[in-house]
Amino acid sequence: MAGIGIYVHATFLLLILFILFINWREGKSLATATEGILFILAIFACIVLHELGHALAARHYGIQTRDITLLPIGGLARLERMPDIPIQELWVALAGPAVNAVIAGGIFGISFLAGVRPELASFRWAGGSFLNNLMVVNFWLLAFNLIPAFPMDGGRVLRALLATRLEYTRATLVAARVGQALAFGFGLVGLFTDPFLVFIALFVWLGAEQESAMVQMHNSLGGIPVQQAMLTHFRTIQPDDRLSQAVEHVLDGWQQDFPVVFGDNVLGMLTREELMRALAQGGVETPVRNAMHRDFVVADSHEMLEQALAAMRAAKCRSAPVLHDGMLVGLLTMDHVGEFLLIHTALRQADRTAKLAPRNLT
Numbered sequence: 551m552a553g554i555g556i557y558v559h560a561t562f563l564l565l566i567l568f569i570l571f572i573n574w575r576e577g578k579s580l581a582t583a584t585e586g587i588l589f590i591l592a593i594f595a596c597i598v599l600h601e602l603g604h605a606l607a608a609r610h611y612g613i614q615t616r617d618i619t620l621l622p623i624g625g626l627a628r629l630e631r632m633p634d635i636p637i638q639e640l641w642v643a644l645a646g647p648a649v650n651a652v653i654a655g656g657i658f659g660i661s662f663l664a665g666v667r668p669e670l671a672s673f674r675w676a677g678g679s680f681l682n683n684l685m686v687v688n689f690w691l692l693a694f695n696l697i698p699a700f701p702m703d704g705g706r707v708l709r710a711l712l713a714t715r716l717e718y719t720r721a722t723l724v725a726a727r728v729g730q731a732l733a734f735g736f737g738l739v740g741l742f743t744d745p746f747l748v749f750i751a752l753f754v755w756l757g758a759e760q761e762s763a764m765v766q767m768h769n770s771l772g773g774i775p776v777q778q779a780m781l782t783h784f785r786t787i788q789p790d791d792r793l794s795q796a797v798e799h800v801l802d803g804w805q806q807d808f809p810v811v812f813g814d815n816v817l818g819m820l821t822r823e824e825l826m827r828a829l830a831q832g833g834v835e836t837p838v839r840n841a842m843h844r845d846f847v848v849a850d851s852h853e854m855l856e857q858a859l860a861a862m863r864a865a866k867c868r869s870a871p872v873l874h875d876g877m878l879v880g881l882l883t884m885d886h887v888g889e890f891l892l893i894h895t896a897l898r899q900a901d902r903t904a905k906l907a908p909r910n911l912t
Contacts, residue, residue: 555617601627607645636713643706654688699729701757729758777851780880789839807869818842
């Protein structure tokens with residue numbers, strides 16, 4: 551839809567089974583149970599439209615959406631990145647709830663014109679007016695998503711508004727703290743009233759922590775080229791080598807993934823997983839060319855580290871060869887980048903401490 555892949559998580563079936571169970575427990579007919587399933591599908595159609603609202607608003611600012619996944623708790627649109635300009639993030643965040651507002655308002659208007667009085671308090675999971683129930687759910691989605699806490703849209707709205715006055719990382723930290731304070735309140739109330747609120751509290755708390763960690767990572771990676779974080783001492787193998795050669799390299803040192811080269815060309819990557827699978831199937835005499843991975847991510851030495859890591863995460867790969875003018879000059883691995891960032895962060899902290907330390911003026 552709109553050029554964006556839409557996927558349904560397998561656990562979505564649990565929600566269908568839940569609706570069937572509710573109708574069976576209340577002694578409803580098969581027709582009523584079927585209506586309940588259609589109602590759930592209608593809700594998730596609204597959620598898809600909600601996520602498409604985010605995606606189309608992001609596209610307006612030149613940001614593509616990788617895909618949309620439907621989960622039992624809602625939808626997830628994976629944008630290539632969030633807008634760096636606060637006003638753009640504000641509109642992208644508000645686009646989803648705006649879709650729910652339009653749907654709820656449209657149903658309200660149609661019901662009013664048809665002489666049917668909409669009732670927000672008459673919602674029922676089993677039975678009741680289909681359109682009235684759908685209107686109520688969209689009002690719920692609107693209100694829930696505008697809670698000023700990550701990972702809901704309201705958290706991003708709050709961060710965007712704060713970022714008009716504060717530095718982006720600081721705005722994220724403040725918004726995350728607000729979200730965690732709300733999560734604590736939800737959890738406290740949920741302990742004495744509704745256990746579902748405890749689940750929401752955990753969801754909000756973890757979402758705030760994740761968003762804060764992601765932005766701090768973005769801040770740490772900003773302006774660092776791949777050549778500063780890549781490995782320059784590593785081993786390669788050739789396509790006609792036997793897997794026994796890769797096994798020797800693994801046992802001799804720390805390296806687990808190997809660029810497969812022929813002359814000056816990188817033909818593929820032999821990862822640890824592919825090595826183990828090929829060993830189990832064909833033994834150590836299997837040629838490397840039969841086990842190597844030909845569809846691999848390549849990084850450029852002058853590329854920004856953040857973009858290279860994003861490409862690696864999207865491809866779900868742990869290592870990537872680094873090229874400069876078509877020549878293999880390094881190997882970028884997630885493990886080494888983690889070590890590099892630890893050292894980089896420690897050095898920056900030491901530099902800040904030195905600058906803040908009182909100086910002897912005598």
